[in-house]
Amino acid sequence: MGVSCGCVERHDHAVLTVTDLTVRYGRAVHALQGVSLEVPDGAVVAVLGGNGAGKSTLLRAISGTLRLHRGTIDAGEITLQGRRIDQLDPATIVRSGVVQVPEGRQVFAQMTVADNLRAGGLAAAPERRAPARERVLDLFPVLAQRRGQRAGLLSGGEQQMLSIGRALMSDPKLLLLDEPSLGLAPRLVTRIGEIVAEINDQGTAVVLVEQNATMALRVAGHAAVLEVGRVALAGTTEQFADSDEIARLYLGGHAESEEQARVEADRAATSRRTLSRWSG
Amino acid sequence: MTEFLQLTVSGLGKGAVYALLALGFVIIFKATDVVNFAHGSLVLLGGYVVIATKDILGYAGAAAVGIAAAGLGALLVERLLISQSKLADPISLVLLTIGVDVIITEEIIRRLGVTAPFLGGPLEGAPLRLGNIVVFRPQLIALIVGVVLITAFFLAFRYTGWGVAMRAQAENREATALMGIRSSWVTGSAWLVAGLLAGVAVLFIATQDFSGAGLGRGTHAIALAAFPAAIIGGLDSTGGAVLGGVIVGLTEAYTAGYISFDFSESAIYLVMLLVLVARPVGLFGTRELSRV
Ligand SMILES: Nc1ncnc2c1ncn2[C@@H]1O[C@H](COP(=O)(O)OP(=O)(O)O)[C@@H](O)[C@H]1O
Ligand SMILES: [Mg+2]
Numbered sequence: 082m083g084v085s086c087g088c089v090e091r092h093d094h095a096v097l098t099v100t101d102l103t104v105r106y107g108r109a110v111h112a113l114q115g116v117s118l119e120v121p122d123g124a125v126v127a128v129l130g131g132n133g134a135g136k137s138t139l140l141r142a143i144s145g146t147l148r149l150h151r152g153t154i155d156a157g158e159i160t161l162q163g164r165r166i167d168q169l170d171p172a173t174i175v176r177s178g179v180v181q182v183p184e185g186r187q188v189f190a191q192m193t194v195a196d197n198l199r200a201g202g203l204a205a206a207p208e209r210r211a212p213a214r215e216r217v218l219d220l221f222p223v224l225a226q227r228r229g230q231r232a233g234l235l236s237g238g239e240q241q242m243l244s245i246g247r248a249l250m251s252d253p254k255l256l257l258l259d260e261p262s263l264g265l266a267p268r269l270v271t272r273i274g275e276i277v278a279e280i281n282d283q284g285t286a287v288v289l290v291e292q293n294a295t296m297a298l299r300v301a302g303h304a305a306v307l308e309v310g311r312v313a314l315a316g317t318t319e320q321f322a323d324s325d326e327i328a329r330l331y332l333g334g335h336a337e338s339e340e341q342a343r344v345e346a347d348r349a350a351t352s353r354r355t356l357s358r359w360s361g
Numbered sequence: 362m363t364e365f366l367q368l369t370v371s372g373l374g375k376g377a378v379y380a381l382l383a384l385g386f387v388i389i390f391k392a393t394d395v396v397n398f399a400h401g402s403l404v405l406l407g408g409y410v411v412i413a414t415k416d417i418l419g420y421a422g423a424a425a426v427g428i429a430a431a432g433l434g435a436l437l438v439e440r441l442l443i444s445q446s447k448l449a450d451p452i453s454l455v456l457l458t459i460g461v462d463v464i465i466t467e468e469i470i471r472r473l474g475v476t477a478p479f480l481g482g483p484l485e486g487a488p489l490r491l492g493n494i495v496v497f498r499p500q501l502i503a504l505i506v507g508v509v510l511i512t513a514f515f516l517a518f519r520y521t522g523w524g525v526a527m528r529a530q531a532e533n534r535e536a537t538a539l540m541g542i543r544s545s546w547v548t549g550s551a552w553l554v555a556g557l558l559a560g561v562a563v564l565f566i567a568t569q570d571f572s573g574a575g576l577g578r579g580t581h582a583i584a585l586a587a588f589p590a591a592i593i594g595g596l597d598s599t600g601g602a603v604l605g606g607v608i609v610g611l612t613e614a615y616t617a618g619y620i621s622f623d624f625s626e627s628a629i630y631l632v633m634l635l636v637l638v639a640r641p642v643g644l645f646g647t648r649e650l651s652r653v
Binding site: 149172187 | 522525533534537541
């Protein structure tokens with residue numbers, strides 16, 4: 082990808098391209114500044130970064146829902162297979178094949194599992210609904226078992242699966258996932274990772290926003306790290322894995338004990354400022 | 362016993378009309394988060410169009426046009442005013458609907474002059490006998506039409522894509538937008554349906570035997586009783602709207618029959634206050650008015 086300098090190296094086979102995107106909320110909050118990102122055809126791209134880094138903002142900009150949060154795009158552009166989508170409304174963006182699974186699942190708690198899935202398919206052409214539904218129930222057999230239950234009664238993991246399944250009901254080309262592993266037990270985090278890989282194998286490109294870098298990098302082929310609204314690092318996941326500095330700073334999960342984790346976190350905090358910009 | 366049965370059927374008939382109106386309140390509230398105080402004026406608008414076209418189109422045609430006009434009127438209020446001020450706070454939106462209500466109501470009353478005409482048609486005429494009880498036509502027919510329309514509404518709400526979209530948007534606007542569902546389509550259709558139901562309701566309200574009030578301030582005041590009906594049931598509950606309508610209708614019929622006609626209107630609001638004190642969100646509601 083090589084986007085750490087803000088100059089975009091364009092690939093011919095990108096499904097999504099974000100170029101120099103600047104977003105603010107209200108007048109004062111600059112959530113993204115000059116962010117560029119590319120999602121190659123059929124790829125899984127991980128977007129990593131701490132709380133408040135701008136990950137959700139990036140997804141909202143792509144899905145056209147910034148306005149619901151009183152956010153605006155100040156500069157930059159977003160293209161889907163070469164066509165600009167940054168001026169479109171969310172409904173049109175979904176119809177052109179990009180669907181976002183929001184942070185915190187946001188299933189329709191009062192509605193049944195079946196109705197949640199139906200809601201997800203309303204924007205799809207009628208003849209594509211049945212195959213999409215089949216695919217979703219194949220991926221998540223538990224949703225078929227629970228179809229008559231209210232979504233609010235499902236466990237956290239099941240709600241996440243419903244939220245992803247609901248998004249797949251419109252048969253997207255590109256799926257945007259906002260921290261799907263948040264709040265889930267380790268076993269389920271692994272399961273979510275497998276599911277993302279499976280969805281990708283079926284031909285859907287994925288942008289995977291995560292704080293759990295270990296899981297995300299296992300699934301993704303490319304990754305970018307956001308830091309206070311800017312892309313701090315970007316590259317292929319091999320490059321990420323090869324770099325000790327990055328592993329220590331961002332990947333986490335290596336600490337054997339809480340004590341060690343705290344020491345590493347301190348060290349990371351002090352060296353962050355001096356981190357040399359690293360370009361893939 | 363005969364009197365009780367008679368009051369019950371009549372109360373249920375009135376209740377069906379209140380239920381149609383309260384259902385409109387509730388779906389507008391669910392879809393737009395707006396308490397629509399312009400509902401009474403939409404009722405008048407439908408009635409006015411019936412009066413204005415009756416001589417040309419005949420009763421049935423005029424009734425159809427009146428219902429359509431009330432629906433379109435509601436849709437226009439939503440398109441031209443509510444959706445243009447999406448980010449305004451709920452209080453100013455409520456004030457906006459009050460403004461719309463005054464403007465439409467006063468204009469219609471001005472056009473009608475001193476007369477408060479009845480809409481007439483097959484809803485007027487000799488009372489009907491059911492066994493040994495006697496029921497006024499508008500109440501009995503309202504009961505039948507109400508049951509049919511309310512059933513149709515609930516089937517649509519439960520089973521159609523429109524119903525799924527309505528329920529989804531009522532729960533979570535952002536998640537609904539992320540499904541590619543156009544929120545303007547959902548809100549617009551909610552106002553349209555609410556207006557159509559108001560257009561049906563006025564056919565019953567503005568008759569001699571329903572209330573004795575012709576099209577005018579009397580009709581408007583009766584339509585306002587749908588507001589306590591919606592509050593009693595819970596402003597965000599469609600089932601509650603129907604129950605609230607029935608409670609208001611029966612309260613009115615029983616108090617008018619057993620106590621005094623003049624007390625019946627206060628009785629409705631008395632019941633509303635009792636429910637609000639015991640359960641601020643209404644019988645089936647989940648959201649308090651103060652947290653609108
Ligand atoms: N609706 C909003 N209004 C104002 N500021 C916001 C809003 N949403 C997010 N922000 C701010 O924008 C920045 C990026 O937030 P966000 O994209 O949610 O980060 P992340 O998803 O990486 O945790 C943060 O500083 C956050 O406080
Ligand atoms: Mg976030």
